[in-house]
Amino acid sequence: MASDEEQWLDAQAGPVVRPYTLTQGRTRHAGEAFDLVSTVTTTNSYVSDPSALGPEHFSVLHLVQRPTTVVDIASDVNLPLGVVRILLGDLRELGLIAIRAPVPMQARKVDKNTLREVLHGLRGL
Amino acid sequence: MAYGGSELAGGMMTSRGHRAIKILLAGGFGVGKTTLVGAVSEIRPLRTEEPLTETSKHTDSTFGVERKTTTTVAMDFGRITLREDLVLYLFGTPGQERFWFMWDELAIGALGAVVLADTRRLADCFPAIDYFERREIPFIVALNVFDGARRYSMEDVRLALDLDPGLPIVMCDARSRESAKDVLIALVEHVLAQADEPALP
Numbered sequence: 001m002a003s004d005e006e007q008w009l010d011a012q013a014g015p016v017v018r019p020y021t022l023t024q025g026r027t028r029h030a031g032e033a034f035d036l037v038s039t040v041t042t043t044n045s046y047v048s049d050p051s052a053l054g055p056e057h058f059s060v061l062h063l064v065q066r067p068t069t070v071v072d073i074a075s076d077v078n079l080p081l082g083v084v085r086i087l088l089g090d091l092r093e094l095g096l097i098a099i100r101a102p103v104p105m106q107a108r109k110v111d112k113n114t115l116r117e118v119l120h121g122l123r124g125l
Numbered sequence: 126m127a128y129g130g131s132e133l134a135g136g137m138m139t140s141r142g143h144r145a146i147k148i149l150l151a152g153g154f155g156v157g158k159t160t161l162v163g164a165v166s167e168i169r170p171l172r173t174e175e176p177l178t179e180t181s182k183h184t185d186s187t188f189g190v191e192r193k194t195t196t197t198v199a200m201d202f203g204r205i206t207l208r209e210d211l212v213l214y215l216f217g218t219p220g221q222e223r224f225w226f227m228w229d230e231l232a233i234g235a236l237g238a239v240v241l242a243d244t245r246r247l248a249d250c251f252p253a254i255d256y257f258e259r260r261e262i263p264f265i266v267a268l269n270v271f272d273g274a275r276r277y278s279m280e281d282v283r284l285a286l287d288l289d290p291g292l293p294i295v296m297c298d299a300r301s302r303e304s305a306k307d308v309l310i311a312l313v314e315h316v317l318a319q320a321d322e323p324a325l326p
Contacts, residue, residue: 035234037145037214069145071202071214075168102145102234110236114211115317118146121207122310 022056022083029089034070036081037102040088041067045096052094060087064097144211147234148312150201151218151256152241153249157269157299158217159201161241165305166203166215205309213309218253228256237316238264239308241299244277247285254286263316265293267308 042064047053059077068076074084091097150158201217216231238257242250250266257264268282277285279294288294295311298304 036216036231037147037234039143039145067143069212069214072168072204075202075204102147110316110320112317112320114144114146115313115320117211118207118213119310119313119317121211121213122205122306122313125205125207125306 022054022079023086026086029085030093031089034085034088034099035102036071037069039067039069039100039102040064040073041098041100043096043098045094047094047096053090056083057087057091060084060091061096067100069102070099146207146211146213146236147231148213148215148309149218149231149235149238149262150215150241151238151250151253151264152269153243153246153253156241156243156246156249157271158241161269161297161299161305161308162201162203162215162217164300164302165205165309167206168204215309232256232260232262235262237312238262239312240264240266241297242266242268242282242286243271244268244275244282245271247282250286254288263312263319265295265308265312265315267295267297267311269299270296 040060042061047061056077056079060073063073063076070084070088071081073088074081077084079087088097088099092099150161152158201215203215205213205215207213216235218228218231238253240250240253240257254264254266266282266286266288268277268279270276279296282288282294283290283292293311293315295308297308
């Protein structure tokens, strides 16, 4: 047994529900792969069958009223990235969200003006 | 407030023309990646810190990191809004080899990488250096200066890591926001300098 000093309370004790319970045990999202910094936006479509969605789906839908990146969503809803991706895959299958790939920013392709903007931005922080 | 993540300083994020810059942060276990991301990010890191279990105590050497009782198993994630349409994302790559399957995904579209090194355990960053060299992802080496660690000259480190003469090595204190900023600036300057060079055949 844990001693008094080692007791885990509240958040320290871990989630009450195992994260992948929310996804019915699925670990792979539906449809095409998407980047971590892809932008997710609501399509403002009518949710025809709300019972098909869990509360976490609705949290995500609420967040993406504004275009939001996949990683920002995971940070905001405080769920593991893998779980968030599955939720996003579900919402995309239902046509409720659109996931847009990021503008490519690899070193070899990025334009120098953008790099200078990044430098300027970092120096001004 | 739970929805702060999509709030950007000075206005709304526009769906068109929003540019995301991805920078990777790699290095050995316990080298200070979580600390560095935390020092410079505007939001809390996205991570899964798990207690070191008996099993992982065997696989993770903790020499020089005696006080570490948790390890980052998922990833560190940080965000820095540079302008309303220009956001920098920092991803800490998982330090332990058994999570390396995540690297390839993280590396897609990355602008560059910072390899964080601890002079007490320099060899820990060899795999990261190999990885970025092989993928031709521009990177710099940042030496996290730990209290009580012996100071080495940059040239000693360059020799020990077998780095090209043109590859920047910077000293940093991963706990300091200013220092973490300087590391990122050094990386972007390096990428910009490389962009000026003709592409390799």
